[in-house]
Amino acid sequence: MEKNLxxxxxxxxxxxxxxxxxxxxxxxxxxxMKKKFVDELxxxxxxxxxxxxxxAQSSPGAMAVNASxxxxxxxxxxxxxxxxxxxxxxxxLIILSVISLxxxxxxxxxxxxxxxxxxxxxxxxxxxDVVITMGGKVIKAKKLLPILIMAGAFLIYFxxxxxxxxxxxxxxxxxxxxxxxxxxxxxDHI
Amino acid sequence: MPLIQSQVVDxxxxxxxxxxxxxxxxxEMTPGPIAINxxxxxxxxxxxxxxxxxxxxxxxxxxxxxxxxxxxxYGKYKExxxxxxxLAGLRPTVVALIFSAGLSILVLSFWGQRGFTWDILSxxxxxxxxxxxxxxxxxxxxxxxxxxxxxSGVIGGVCYLLF
Numbered sequence: 001m002e003k004n005l006x007x008x009x010x011x012x013x014x015x016x017x018x019x020x021x022x023x024x025x026x027x028x029x030x031x032x033m034k035k036k037f038v039d040e041l042x043x044x045x046x047x048x049x050x051x052x053x054x055x056a057q058s059s060p061g062a063m064a065v066n067a068s069x070x071x072x073x074x075x076x077x078x079x080x081x082x083x084x085x086x087x088x089x090x091x092x093l094i095i096l097s098v099i100s101l102x103x104x105x106x107x108x109x110x111x112x113x114x115x116x117x118x119x120x121x122x123x124x125x126x127x128x129d130v131v132i133t134m135g136g137k138v139i140k141a142k143k144l145l146p147i148l149i150m151a152g153a154f155l156i157y158f159x160x161x162x163x164x165x166x167x168x169x170x171x172x173x174x175x176x177x178x179x180x181x182x183x184x185x186x187x188d189h190i
Numbered sequence: 191m192p193l194i195q196s197q198v199v200d201x202x203x204x205x206x207x208x209x210x211x212x213x214x215x216x217x218e219m220t221p222g223p224i225a226i227n228x229x230x231x232x233x234x235x236x237x238x239x240x241x242x243x244x245x246x247x248x249x250x251x252x253x254x255x256x257x258x259x260x261x262x263x264y265g266k267y268k269e270x271x272x273x274x275x276x277l278a279g280l281r282p283t284v285v286a287l288i289f290s291a292g293l294s295i296l297v298l299s300f301w302g303q304r305g306f307t308w309d310i311l312s313x314x315x316x317x318x319x320x321x322x323x324x325x326x327x328x329x330x331x332x333x334x335x336x337x338x339x340x341x342s343g344v345i346g347g348v349c350y351l352l353f
Contacts, residue, residue: 019222021336026223027291035335047281054280055260057287061253062223069254073261081258089246092222096230097242103216103231111347116219118346120299121317122339125324127292132329134285150282158290167283175279176272183271190278 001043003076008083011075014041015068015087020095023116024123026063031130033067043075050134058168064088145178145189194228204236225249296321316349 001007014036022029030053037044044052052074056066065088072084099106106112138146149171156162178190191214199210217227226249233245267273297306299317320342328338 017336021339022221022223023339024218024295025291027288030288032335039332050281050284051264051277053288054277054284055264056257057284058280059253059257059260061250061257062225064223065226065250065253066257069257070261070264073258073265078258081254081261085250085254089226089250092220092226093230093242093246095220095222096216096227097234097239099216099220100231100234103212107212107215107219111351112219114350115343115347117299117317117350118320119339119343120295121320121346122324122342124292124296124299124321125328125338125342126335127288127295128321128325129328129335131285131289131292135289138282138285146278146282149279150286153283153286154289157287158293164287167287168280171279171283172276173279175277176275179271179275179278190275 001075003079008076008080010041011072011080012083012087015071015084016091019064019068019088020091022064023119028123028127029064029067031126033071034130037071037075044071046134046137048074057164058172143189149174191224194225198228198232204232209235316346316353320346 018029018032018036021032030049033052034046034049038046038049052067052070055070056063059066065085068084068088069081072080072082074080076083135150138150153167153171157164157167175190181187182189195210198204199207205213213228213231214224216231217224220227226246229245229249230242233241233243235241237244264273299321300313301307302314324338324342327333328335
């Protein structure tokens with residue numbers, strides 16, 4: 001991608017607005033990033049976006065920060081990462097610096113609570129929309145192993161509450177082993 | 191959150207437990223990852239704007255180092271079968287984890303702080319309606335999700351204030 005000033009600014013503006021709307025947990029930035037960088041701008045393929053999400057999740061630190069470093073790096077190399085980081089970090093920095101001045105009033109404000117409560121349902125819809133799309137693709141690919149991994153990971157994490165690190169380590173290793181085996185046998189299990 | 195609490199309240203005593211609880215509430219109300227929000231808030235309370243900058247910088251530095259390394263490695267070795275395999279195994283897992291997060295937020299939205307119960311009548315029907323409408327609009331018209339979030343915030347806000 002051309003490393004001109006216009007694209008740097010676009011990257012900054014995109015990450016800035018995405019971060020400004022990452023309400024309700026770091027995960028929501030993934031659907032927002034997909035809509036922006038994959039669907040709207042066409043700068044990334046959907047599979048790359050999922051790879052970025054996977055790496056962002058597997059690394060220590062806030063997922064949204066990790067994801068923006070990876071996106072910035074992937075799009076514009078070593079100079080893209082600081083631009084994306086800045087775009088991601090500035091909105092909370094600005095908003096919270098302002099709010100912390102009168103946080104008690106903000107916290108107790110009825111209108112703010114009502115709007116945020118409404119927003120939570122919207123955030124759910126956004127997350128479910130992307131999960132339906134991405135999960136649907138896994139199912140439509142008709143490969144049994146990824147479908148099992150997806151279902152298994154959900155059950156183990158949501159129901160059994162196993163630590164996320166073990167799940168990531170296990171599925172990453174499983175993927176590596178199966179891929180190597182596939183390469184030898186010429187099959188396509190994963 | 192337990193990590194932040196042990197550093198900020200227990201070890202350094204920068205915030206009281208009440209202030210820390212306020213911080214959590216605010217951080218969940220404002221956009222941005224909770225780690226960044228906490229860092230900014232604590233930093234502001236202790237040392238104003240300079241404090242906010244310093245603690246935010248400290249918060250993102252490990253990510254910057256580790257993830258940049260990961261990004262460089264990915265760029266260099268992404269064609270390797272092993273790397274492709276690891277990512278192929280992680281992709282469906284990530285979908286499952288995002289779904290888990292969504293489901294948790296859904297339970298919080300529909301049932302509130304007390305969590306899931308079989309008592310259907312205790313469900314927040316405004317939340318259900320907003321969710322259903324939002325999901326329908328997203329599937330059918332594929333609008334910018336930010337509009338859906340803002341829309342449900344405004345419409346929901348009005349509904350909650352009226353009822």
